[in-house]
Amino acid sequence: MTDTTAAGRTGMPTDVVVDSVSLAFDSSPLFEDFSAVYPGGQTTCLLGPSGIGKSTLLRAMAGLVPLNGGTIRDSTGRPLAGRIAYMDQSDLLLPWLTARDNVALGTRLRGERPDRAAADRLLARVGLTGHETKRPAALSGGMRQRVALARTLMEDRPIVLMDEPFSAVDALTRFRLQDLACDVLADRTVVMVTHDPQEALRLGHRLFVLTGSPARLDESPVPAAPTPRAPTRGDFPARYRDLMSRLGADETGVNA
């Protein structure tokens, strides 16, 4: 346990290896004998139609949903528990805690001494200096999502799972949050579920579209530029058209 945490802190990226996993939601099978590798230190984006099981897969990686079969581990075969930070589409801030205490929630739950200085440092990193003692109700949607990002960073885990993390904010705020996330989550293994093809193309080192039932992965090429990518530069528009047609083709496939 200690050596894996140390590995995360020294920047040794951790792969996420999904090996012949079976998953069901309300007894309807979503994944059968599903395997995938999400490379360490990179951002992998998962796209696909609603109800395909993207979120369930992410929750299974976080240990929140039991597997019907198979394993989700790192490349050395160790389980991922305790090395994961999870970020939801809603900020999940506790309304009775200040921004600072929300950031330090994990340390409290683990019975460690809450490090206020570290929490304030991370709040500063996401641009929230001066808002440390405000409650979530006093913050805008974008600010709350920044606090959630700071809380995710405070966990300091090598693997970060994000379920449509910026879908609840307006387009401009989302754009800024993507830049911020790309900056602060660099070198971590990020698996991000998103509905937004542009977000996936801006942030993803790898990009997968989930199709069919039970679901399988279909890799879509990403633009050549380093992340976060500008949506108008280089081959971004071409990749965007690729991805859109891939997603559109899926929908006709589902309807047929």
Place this chain on the structure above:
Amino acid sequence: MKVVRAVVTILGLLVLWQAVVWVSGAPPYLLPGPVETLSVLVARAGFIAGHAGVTLAEILMGLALGTTLGVSSAIVIALFRPARRWLLPILVTSQAIPVFAIAPLLVLWLGYGMASKVGMATLIIFFPVASSFLDGLRRTDPRWIDLAHTMTGDPKARPLAVLLHVRMPAAMPALASGLRVAAAVAPIGAVVGEWVGSGAGLGYLMLQANARVQIDLMFAALITLAALAVALYFTVDFVLRKAIPWQPDTLPHTDS
């Protein structure tokens, strides 16, 4: 504005009371008017206040004891599965026994002093506090619990910390509803206890005054009791609002 409304309401009730006296032509020994009642209230203020003090002490002790027992039962039931199976049915069944019916027993067991009245108030408060708090503890947003589990690394890890930092604060608004009900019914418990057998308190005073056809004194005691109950309710309500500032009140003008 609030004060004006309260004054108007009280004046209106007094006028209505006087009107009933005039219209019905009831003799003062059956239905004293507001003026007679208030003059008794003033003339025997010290005497009435002494009895009111006894009743207030019983109510407050009952509130403290009933709240402590209710809160701790809810926590035990929420935390331990066997407690849920064994204690919950008992908790529900206990409400099938009318508290008024066992009041004579309480007086027999605990004596004519304060203990039996505190016991009555405790019994009557226990259920609303325990059941509302338990409801609150059960209905924590499951996504908060999931987040807490990714932070502790294991759904079974540190249940006490999750209870203390997530479930209990989240259940505070529910507990507050229970406490408001408790504050409203606690005076009933104390007064019923006094009726069954006692040597002091507003219930005792009302019974004695009634028996001696001192209806003006009885009315004075009744008004004191009503004022006590209303003051208690609003004090509890005020304290709860201050203590739970994150709970938004979407009906801000109904009861404030």
